[in-house]
Amino acid sequence: MTQQPFSRPGAVDLSGLASTTPAQDAPFGGPADAAPAQGRSAGSYTVEVDEQIFQSVLEASMTAPVVLVFYSASRAPESVTYARDVSTVVEEYDGRFLVGLVDIDKNPQIAQALQVPQVPLLYILLDGRPVTQPIPGALNLEELRTVFQQLGQQLTTQGIGGRHKPNALGGAVASEDGDEPAMDPRYAPAQDALERGDIDAAVAEYEKLIASNPADSEAAAGLAMAKVL
Template sequence: MTQQPFSRPGAIDLSALKRTAAPPPSAAPGGGGGGAAAPGGSAYSLPVDEQGFQSVLEASMTAPVVLVFHSPSRSPESSQLAQDVSTVAEEYDGRFLAATVDIDANPQIAAAMQIPQVPLMLVLLDGRPVTQPIPGAPPIEDIRALFNQLAQQLTAQGITTRHQPRGPVPTLGAEGEEPEVDPRYAAAQDALGEGDIDKAVAEYQKLVDTNPADAEAVAGLAMAKVLQRTQGVDLNAARQAAADNPDDVDAQTLVADLDLLGGHVEDAFGRLIRLVARTSDDDRAKARDHLLGLFAAVGNDDPRVLAGRRDLASALF
């Protein structure tokens, strides 16, 4: 989860689903055949059947879709995961759409997606998987942390589109309307969307210089700098250089950047914390400062950052 937060390895092969009959004209876009145990649909989540799966792929052309594969009969905790992901998706007002698949009721989807086990999460964007499959059923707070990281990565890449509600939007009061994208970040996000990372860094830097307390600008700047540092980098060569030179700060920090962009946040933090522990003077300061930049990119409220700060303090003292 190529050298950016989301990879695009290829489109999903839907040939296994083409034998299914077309849905009747009155069918809802997401389908409703997920089985009685599947979480019900709401504004930004829906159960998916074989007939509605194509529309889910099409929805991922607008904004990310988080697919959750579950089996009420074989893994009750997997259905709890589906419900938790649906709950968290609602909190992001369209940044994500949660699509839950009961593989007992829809075995052809599991076959087409080559699902090895449940529970399993997968993020789709542009009709393709953009993360490695995420197994297991983490607690809801860890799911929120994952969504927070993905949202920050999307913002850093200039991806700000949202899904339209698929059902009733929860009542939030008179001021509960979905907020518009903050125009302050438009220039930086547009630059990222155009692939001009240097310009994005400059635009985010202006925002941070104007208001150092702007947490979103700080996170955007930190992530844009990660993208800037890893432009054109050969992943395999970078990893080999780091393996050959374990105390080379530049080699280790580059791989930490690549790990972060690949979604391996704890690996990135752990690499630099260990580097801090075994270096000294300028090398230690450089590794520490780089790690603090990665903390900012992920977000200071993220549980992994809080744990990383504790580990960094132990490595320093």
């Protein structure tokens, strides 16, 4: 499947959305008809979003993309499973994305602000705004991995390299504006090989990374660059 490219102009600015309504907790990881818990972490890079922390989630998107997943256990029980699957895939990217899970029954103001017509629905936010068309329907895990691999490649192409810090904001939060993301040590051998002009070694290192994690879009982009060199 194909995915809309990131496009910042013309998006809806949500920064003025008020945070007024406290949310009630429900256990994450329970039965299929149970909703994820609101306002707390469900993983290193997953947070259940309520109206009290929505502004903080928007601010997190100023450095790295935030994925909002809208679900409703009462209207579409399968959307709860879908939300968990998105979280599973996002966690594989080690901070490249932060996923915010939004129960539209408990947080109607957020759903109204983004004009959510159905659940499940997925939005990608960057700089506090939606930057792709919403992705409707419940994709399976492999389809989700394809979508996020494409998104990761687009990020690399556009020079967007920020990462979220784990386990902050009840889940994750982006590093401060202007901070350069630290180099992931996994890519150091390939980078070192490129710097000393050993292109074959760099290709081999990137191929090792991709073999261990086919969803690693940074390694895929690095491999493509090394092959061009």
